Amino acid sequence: MWSSTWKIASVILPLLALTNARLPDGRLHANSPRPPTVPVITADDLLVTDITGAALPPLNTTYIFEQLIDHTNPSLGTFQQRYWTTWQWYETGGPIILFTPGEANAAPYTGYLTNATINGQIAQQEHGATIVLEHRYYGLSNPYPDLSVKSLKFHTIQQAVDDLEYFSKNVKLPMPGGDKVSITTTPWVLVGGSYSGALTSWTMVNKPNLFKAGYASSAVVEAIIDYWGYFEPIRQFMPKNCSTDVEAVIAHVDSVFTSGSKTQINQLKALFGWQNLTHLDDAAGSLRNNLWDWQSLSPDSGPGSLFFNFCDALEVKNGVSASASGWGLDHALQAWGSYWTTTYYPLLCGDQDVVSCLGSYDANATYYTDITVDNSGRSWTWIVCNEVGFLQEGAPSNHPTIVTRLVQPAYDERQCTLMFPGAWSSPPVPAANKVNAAYDGWNVSIDHLFFANGQR
Template identity: 65%
Template sequence: MLLQQLLAFAASLSVAYARLPDGRLNGNFRRPATAPIVPLPNPDAPVISRNGTVLPPYTTVFFFDQLIDHNNPSLGTFKQRFWHTWEFYEEGGPIILNTPGETNADGFSGYLTNRTINGQIAQQQNGSTIVLEHRFYGLSNPLPDLTVNSLRLHTLQQAIDDLEYFAKNVNLPMPNGDNLAPGKAPWILVGGSYSGALTSWTMVNKPGLFAAGYASSAVVEAILDFWEYFEPIRLNMPANCSADVQAVIEHVDKTFSGNNQTAIQQLKENWGLGNMTHLDDVAGALRNNMWDWQSLQVTTGPGGQFFKFCDALEVKDGVSAPASGFGLDHALAAWGAYWRNTYYREICGTDDAVDCLGTYDATADFYTNTTIDNASRSWMWIVCNEVGYLQEGAPVGHPSLVTRLVQPPYDLRQCRLMFPGAFSTSSVPNTLATNVKFHGWNVRIKNLFFANGIRDPWKDATVSAAGINVPSTESQPIGLGDGFHCSDLLTSSNIDPTILAVQNQGLAAMKKFLASWKPSGKTGRVTTPKATPQGLSSSFVSSFVKPVNVWFKGAKGV
């Protein structure tokens, strides 16, 4: 669930790096990134539809009465936020639904526009676009806190049921908006990263609900020990940087596994982490430099944080290292200097190293903060229960960019600290159940398009994983470009041609999938409670002719 310029983190998190928009949970954990935020040039401006009708700004927030518990509807509903436009809609066109996934959805209204694949599909197919905030993220919370008792309603199945209930019951703020449920109009589900996996899982779990799906960088296979996260990085990063990082990590693991306390302390001091007592925390913190790869996009170029790190190791007196690198001694000193002089402030600010990078203090705010809009906590619950995705060192005998001192027990201990009482010492995420239920790499379903990137660190959890050989078929095509994470979700004039080819392949697939769709007339609509945008009558929303100022404005796009 990441990543990139896209994640809005809870302001209440205490550590500086947890507020960075790149998918970090704490200094020693990383979640999949959602799609990059798409800036809006004028977020307050009204939208002009194809026929000249003036529509509300993209940033306008609507509310849907979503069931708190789909297994017990008597518990009532909560307000689930969504954003919507019918800028490109014409009668008979599809409804394109997207959730950003594991993040506050403020700022994602750009996914209503043709700056993204969502809007490109809408423009091509004359459709309407929706961004729906995921339960237990942002301000869409079934219950008023993120305690264990509340989070028991935070499951993959409940999230999937949300998508179904929304599609069948929402009264969209557009003409005929109460008569566009699946069966009467084709719905397309679009997602990236975790929400891309949710697209696949939903189409498996709710066959026929969606006429088509577009899943970008979809991490469909739940994996406990996901050491392969670092493989696309190792294979695609500069060779000299890879060689020197591996040499340093091998030295760190050997030293930290020994008994020479003087050498151990000197090595900790090299990174300015001398006051940290847990060696796995020290070694694990160095993964942050590798995680910066996740923030790259094709247009990032050599100015990205990851390449600044490699330059610090591989450029000496204006000369670049050969493919074999400069060797251990130089790389060790250069990496340490980069951390002490530059990088530590980037991820920790003025926080103490133990507070910022340590994982053993059960009283830390990271573990105890149960207030809403805390994406880190909400995602950790899914990690600890259903998906895993623990990014660890490679098996012995395989090249590794990160320490082997960090293995699944290291991260699973954090599950117990964050959710005391919910997990025993033997508890592990039930990835097998997730993969059996939602088919993982074995997904074979009609009208589902997968888009993946060769340089995506999450590639080996997608259907393009090395050695898996999922076939690309007419009914379930797979597009693979030279992209990073969710690169194909954005559209621009200077996009990589291989990613443009994937987008064109996806658009062609959507056109083909929808050509065979026929209305069934069956919607499955539940009439109680009536789900309409808050404060708006259907007669009002069917007569937009000018901007109005009674709309509740949500967060602006950045």
């Protein structure tokens, strides 16, 4: 489960691939899962001073590191990898705190240089410096000028792990004495959250004794293909009346779409504004979005957050909240349809029509054919298709489900072939077992690696 326990203050929804965003939340289309990105935190004050009171470069000052394109073949040359750093609290001998936001353009993440986050708090306490490093193939840190299948050849977990080693050993930081603080002489702490938290764990497994310590928040260390369990903490801990009614509506949607008459199917599609959607798995799958909003909650979330607004739309009638058994199918179905069409769809899709926003079958759609850089959705999907999976589908038939069973791994694997034509001869099966064997997954046991996770 990817929770938003990372941030000390309120959570801001991730701003992904701003240049090429198709949806308001940055995804390519609304039937693709939201990447497990840490929340964006932008520094409130870009001007800081060092321990002597001397002014330092603004926190949004961008620095460049010449990173190897292929760590197994250095002769291919280097590419420019962006990073941001400050030495606000640094004293000689202090540690270097290295963080990557993972699958996003890293420019908005200047807050992770400050003590508004655990990164800066560690640096402040231990008199260290902080770094935000942009992950290869995200933002403007790209080995090649596009994100074609050919260009993505070196976009792998192992190359990203090797990036962290090469950077920490070779970077010359722009602070006084910055050429003398490589990881071979100075303690470095690796920090990450969600996917980048997993990258922290994977790096410490793959490069034992390189980093002095690691801090992994909500780290998705276990690669899973059919990740129906993603929705289990949501089902278990969301308001009981809401989960009861959501289960009832989803069971009804699946029943109508699999065995209902044409009239019943058309009536259901009309209720949610799906009339122009040809494929029923796209229609039913789109309702996952209301459940995905759970990922944006934090311990201080309360009334007014998008997820709880959804539950209120189903469970509050004439000012009265339903009991744990909910209001039942008839009310919940109509209430969900009304909330979806009048309130939620504009937030989700902006001005996109229903086929552009929710459809996944058109091979010529821009979200499949756009290979420009700074397209985090495309870069993340490459890792999903090849290595980690994390395909968020309906539960098995013998288990309660809050999302449709019409969406199964084949639904997402088909999209891989549309987005990356020619990459595979048939729909790919992510190499999750290989990833877990290489980096230990849930079986990780490494000294000085701290995991932060939340359970109510």
